Amino acid sequence: MQATSSDVINVKEPFDDYKIIKDIIEKLISKVARLDNERRRQLQIRNKKKTEATINNENLILKRSRQTIWFKNKYQNILFRKKENERAIKYFRDKYHNNNDFREKQKSRIKKHILVKYHKNINFRVKNNAGASLRILNKYHTNKIFRDKVKTQSNIHILNKYHTNKTFRDKLKTQSSIRILNRYYTNKMFRDKVNAQSNIRILKRYHTNKTFRDKVKAQSNLHVLNKYHTNKAFRDEYKERMNVQVSKKYKFNKTIRLKMIQYALNWYRNNNTLVRKTSRRLYNQRRRILKKYATFQSHKCTLKHNNLYTQNLKEFRKIIREGPDYVCLSCGLALFRNQVVPFVE
Structure with a gap:
């Protein structure tokens, strides 16, 4: 029986589907197998690497331990140690x-280490402060640029603080005054220098400022007058000095001598009038009367006091006419008559 074309087509269609499915399954199986093989291979490689790494680490540790032991034994040699230190320092x-990165990293690490040690270790902090102070002082005294820079910075800082902080300003003024006073009283050269500067400054101000000049003159006049009226030694010295000065001027300066003579003549001519003569005569007469009255009063007072003294002396002699023959019963002293009271039993 012959198959028809439709039957052939119907038979071929399932066969093609089966073939396609078979190919897909084979591909999937091969792919899965390939992946599985790859995983196994990768696992073997990893295990091999681990084994090799372990062996290498053991060898490296052994090698390093041998190198360490050798280095320790060799480091006992002074020449080798010195050479090794120089090599390490150079490297x-x-x-x-x-290497900029290494340099920055090293700087940051050192700064961090120093800060930690500075805040935790008191001895290190004290030592570091002392070392820094010495280093700054040495640099200050040897480096002129650094010295000028430090002075400028300190001046700016002090000026800013002086103008903004009233407490600091008052404290600085007090300290400077005390320091200047101590230096003034202990240092003769500084004292002479200050006196010279103050004299020059006062003289300049005196000659350029009329108000100040008038004020100084008034103050000096008041001071001289007060001293003249309160200090007898100064007054006598001033009078003597003025007399000597006037005498010198009168003797050696002809113009002044003539002026004084002319002044005396004019004064005598203007004041030697009849009224003046009468007043002078009355004044002298009054002085004589007062002197006579004062003498009489003095004599009268002397007589009065003399009589009083004589009377008191007579009374005293009357009292002590009888000696200290009266004995006190309580104290046993010998007393005068007016010093005891009769005892009546």
């Missing part, structure tokens, strides 16, 4: 100067 210096 570190070259790396520090050539």
